[in-house]
Amino acid sequence: MCYKRMRILAAIICLVGVLAGCGDKQPVPVALPTTEAVQSASPQVTAAQATAAPSEVQAAPTPSPSPTAAPTPVATPETEPTPTKKAAPTTLPSVPKSNKLVMIDPGHQKVGNNAPEQVGPDTRETKAKVSSGTVGVKTKKPEYVLNLEVSLLLKAELTKRGIHVTMTRETHDVDISNKQRADMANEAGAALVVRIHADGDASASTKGFSVLYPSAAQPAVKPIAADSKQAAGFLLTGLQQATGQKGRGLSARDDLSGFNWSKVPVALVEIGFMTNPEEDELMSEAAYQQKLAMGIADGIEQFVNGK
Numbered sequence: 001m002c003y004k005r006m007r008i009l010a011a012i013i014c015l016v017g018v019l020a021g022c023g024d025k026q027p028v029p030v031a032l033p034t035t036e037a038v039q040s041a042s043p044q045v046t047a048a049q050a051t052a053a054p055s056e057v058q059a060a061p062t063p064s065p066s067p068t069a070a071p072t073p074v075a076t077p078e079t080e081p082t083p084t085k086k087a088a089p090t091t092l093p094s095v096p097k098s099n100k101l102v103m104i105d106p107g108h109q110k111v112g113n114n115a116p117e118q119v120g121p122d123t124r125e126t127k128a129k130v131s132s133g134t135v136g137v138k139t140k141k142p143e144y145v146l147n148l149e150v151s152l153l154l155k156a157e158l159t160k161r162g163i164h165v166t167m168t169r170e171t172h173d174v175d176i177s178n179k180q181r182a183d184m185a186n187e188a189g190a191a192l193v194v195r196i197h198a199d200g201d202a203s204a205s206t207k208g209f210s211v212l213y214p215s216a217a218q219p220a221v222k223p224i225a226a227d228s229k230q231a232a233g234f235l236l237t238g239l240q241q242a243t244g245q246k247g248r249g250l251s252a253r254d255d256l257s258g259f260n261w262s263k264v265p266v267a268l269v270e271i272g273f274m275t276n277p278e279e280d281e282l283m284s285e286a287a288y289q290q291k292l293a294m295g296i297a298d299g300i301e302q303f304v305n306g307k
């Protein structure tokens with residue numbers, strides 16, 4: 001009995017010993033589990049990689065939408081005033097296309113000056129130095145107020161475009177004759193003078209903008225006649241495109257002191273009729289004033305950059 005047990009024990013010990021000893025000699029079984037482990041690990045790793053990969057991809061797209069979102073707000077602001085300001089500085093450095101000075105002359109002033117003034121160097125005829133202009137039939141707004149409103153918008157627009165601007169007046173309480181305004185531009189060496197006025201007529205139905213330029217019939221203005229007419233054409237086109245209206249066209253004038261004394265190209269924009277009720281009100285609307293300023297600025301920019 002004991003012998004059998006001992007044999008069984010010995011057999012077990014031997015088995016254990018064989019098994020233990022076989023570890024080194026039987027790499028196969030060891031290798032098998034290893035292979036299995038690798039195989040099973042591989043899919044796991046692959047799965048892990050796959051899992052990781054998508055997460056990275058997801059992470060990548062996440063930042064992508066962010067940049068995409070960034071440009072979106074940039075584009076959105078373009079329509080807003082704030083982004084426009086951001087765009088302005090970017091435009092400014094690239095726009096100093098011209099150092100040429102543009103003078104804006106907002107027509108008239110609060111109190112007219114009826115003292116006589118020679119209409120031009122080629123005539124002894126005289127006219128009042130400067131009047132206070134017409135008045136809105138509906139708005140009751142004086143022309144000198146409307147002229148300055150639009151002129152200031154124009155100045156802002158030109159400045160935004162990098163065009164050097166100066167003005168004959170920025171307040172109503174001044175006393176500057178039409179000849180003196182021309183002298184100011186002559187002395188400043190302006191590349192172009194744009195005079196801003198509003199019209200009046202006996203007929204309430206008369207309406208529409210027009211652009212005046214000095215008539216070459218006046219010997220004194222011959223040197224500036226062609227350039228002035230070209231500028232007037234650009235201004236008219238700019239106004240037409242900005243407002244969608246045809247307007248009343250161009251008009252050569254030899255009776256305006258502000259033209260005849262000018263030694264630099266000059267044009268006068270009559271933005272519309274204050275004696276027409278509808279146009280009178282329209283010209284006081286902020287959106288329409290901005291259109292006028294944009295159209296006039298387009299014309300000025302074309303003239304100044306074309307030189």
Ligand SMILES: [Zn+2]
Binds near residue numbers: 107133197199
């Ligand atoms: Zn006027």
